[in-house]
Amino acid sequence: RRMALGGSDIANATPSPQQADAVSIILNGEGTDKMIALTKDMRPGVDRIAIVLDGEVISAPVVNQVPLGKQFIVEGLHEPGEVQSLANALMNPLENPLIIDEYNDVSPTLGAAVVHQGLVAGGLSLMMTFLFVLIYYRMSGFIAIIGLIINTVMLFGIMAMFGFTFSLPGIAGMVLTIGMAVDANVLIYERLREELHKGKTLKNAIDVSYERAFTAIFDSHFTSLLTAVILFALGSGTIKGFAITLTIGITASLFSTILATRVLFRWGIDFGFFKKLTFLDLIKSANYDFLGKRRLAITLALITLLISVGGFAFRGERALGIDFTGGTLIRFQLGKETKISLEEANKALAGLKLSKEAYPQQESNAATGSLLTIRCASADAPAITAKLRESIPVLAAKKPDGQGYIIDASQKQVSAVIGGSFLTQSLLAIAAGLLGILLYMTYRFEFSFALGGFVAIFHDIIICVGIVVLMGGELSLIHVGAVLTIAGYSISDTIIVFDRIRETVLVRSGSVEKIMNEAINATLSRTLLTSGATLITVAILTFLGGSGLRDFGFIIFIGIIVGTFSSIFIASPIALWWSSRKGGSIREDVLATAAKAEAAAAAP
Numbered sequence: 001r002r003m004a005l006g007g008s009d010i011a012n013a014t015p016s017p018q019q020a021d022a023v024s025i026i027l028n029g030e031g032t033d034k035m036i037a038l039t040k041d042m043r044p045g046v047d048r049i050a051i052v053l054d055g056e057v058i059s060a061p062v063v064n065q066v067p068l069g070k071q072f073i074v075e076g077l078h079e080p081g082e083v084q085s086l087a088n089a090l091m092n093p094l095e096n097p098l099i100i101d102e103y104n105d106v107s108p109t110l111g112a113a114v115v116h117q118g119l120v121a122g123g124l125s126l127m128m129t130f131l132f133v134l135i136y137y138r139m140s141g142f143i144a145i146i147g148l149i150i151n152t153v154m155l156f157g158i159m160a161m162f163g164f165t166f167s168l169p170g171i172a173g174m175v176l177t178i179g180m181a182v183d184a185n186v187l188i189y190e191r192l193r194e195e196l197h198k199g200k201t202l203k204n205a206i207d208v209s210y211e212r213a214f215t216a217i218f219d220s221h222f223t224s225l226l227t228a229v230i231l232f233a234l235g236s237g238t239i240k241g242f243a244i245t246l247t248i249g250i251t252a253s254l255f256s257t258i259l260a261t262r263v264l265f266r267w268g269i270d271f272g273f274f275k276k277l278t279f280l281d282l283i284k285s286a287n288y289d290f291l292g293k294r295r296l297a298i299t300l301a302l303i304t305l306l307i308s309v310g311g312f313a314f315r316g317e318r319a320l321g322i323d324f325t326g327g328t329l330i331r332f333q334l335g336k337e338t339k340i341s342l343e344e345a346n347k348a349l350a351g352l353k354l355s356k357e358a359y360p361q362q363e364s365n366a367a368t369g370s371l372l373t374i375r376c377a378s379a380d381a382p383a384i385t386a387k388l389r390e391s392i393p394v395l396a397a398k399k400p401d402g403q404g405y406i407i408d409a410s411q412k413q414v415s416a417v418i419g420g421s422f423l424t425q426s427l428l429a430i431a432a433g434l435l436g437i438l439l440y441m442t443y444r445f446e447f448s449f450a451l452g453g454f455v456a457i458f459h460d461i462i463i464c465v466g467i468v469v470l471m472g473g474e475l476s477l478i479h480v481g482a483v484l485t486i487a488g489y490s491i492s493d494t495i496i497v498f499d500r501i502r503e504t505v506l507v508r509s510g511s512v513e514k515i516m517n518e519a520i521n522a523t524l525s526r527t528l529l530t531s532g533a534t535l536i537t538v539a540i541l542t543f544l545g546g547s548g549l550r551d552f553g554f555i556i557f558i559g560i561i562v563g564t565f566s567s568i569f570i571a572s573p574i575a576l577w578w579s580s581r582k583g584g585s586i587r588e589d590v591l592a593t594a595a596k597a598e599a600a601a602a603a604p
Contacts, residue, residue, distance in 0.1 A: 004035075126148075148178070151252045188209050221254055230433045291516055434457060453491055455574050461486060490563040501520070516576060520568055
């Protein structure tokens, strides 16, 4: 046996952009000659080429065509992470095997108990969502549940298929996509209620409700997808995790909501499973003068914004957690026999007053055994070390001569997890995402609507972060995912309100302010139902999700309330003010945009 080609003969090996289960390989000149000589006499579909790393065959693909040349693919890699693993192995130019000098195994930051709490809380939240939809919409709710299950299975299935891992920002993207899927179903069913009240047959009412809800659903999902793509392109690893989950979730949501549930409705009618649909009607139609309260609402919003910014300025660095500021890493070398769980460490630190939150973590090393590490503020390090030794007997044990402890504690300075470059990159990515939303809304609606939506998102983010700071909390990596989720909820809610305003303006005459009020009232039931259902599920996540998810759930809880307020009382008044500030009108802007769209569609 001999080696026909080595790692030095491979110019590039990457996951194929065209085929998910394949690695694309490009050879250099010498490697191309070797590959042609190797494969020219092989039998297609029969002979194999073995790929060997450190004396072990890691893949043995069948040759499907001969001879292979400069560029080809290895396909049929279906195991999670297999594509990237093979690409990494092929790009290793070393001719000698690797020797591992040190191997560290680091535990999850949240710990097994907290992860279990999160899974229980997440499952309970999903069940509560299913129960709400089923009780309120009955048979239609059952179809919505099937759609949500399809959505969830697709999301987890695709994540597992490509080997993507769930992080807290990833969980944020999942929460947002499930919320958007519920919102889309509620939007369709509230439309369906309207059409049935008009006396349409069930079949016609279903068709019309899907057609009229489609624009709002597509716009809200597309803006979130646009943001996700920009965040993935420009963001760091944490932001990318959110973007990947959100992109997969949005795609799954559109499929399950627009296609799957409509097919189920069609089958139900065709096979006679149901001939009549009934719903609960707890939120009656109303005619509240929302825009009449715009001065009071905007004044309240400005005061809250100033308080939020002022609170952040007052607390300064105290408002930033270890993720932003850096600090000290305390390390207890436990050895191979001793273990201390994260739950023990957290319990020991529970009653200790710290300047910043501390983060215990477990590590293991093949040579030296287990370690307990605590990332904390430098000023808190002595108190934390003393408290752990006082509370955990194995750490309090001293040497036989009484000079020092059996388990040593070392300390070293560590940089911020969210350092300057990370923060700058994340802020640029978020800013680019907001700019993308602004441009898309200007294209789909008008600039006045785009400006209203932009101001609403800015308002929601500042106030939510401000509330965390004013309540004595510290901003951490968890809040990055939460803020992205809040922005997604806010723009989705605002777009649905704007879509109904645009639709009403096109068919009604009279006062624009009155028409905008009617449009907001028409979507009020959807807004309150979706927000209420999401608030319940997030509340469960907040109170049952463990310490790590508690902060995440709390800020999203506040964000939903603030976002619902801004979509009604901030976004619409800003749009009305901008369009009329020079004697213009939203109606004129909407009609002009509609005329351009019709002319473009009619053009050959």
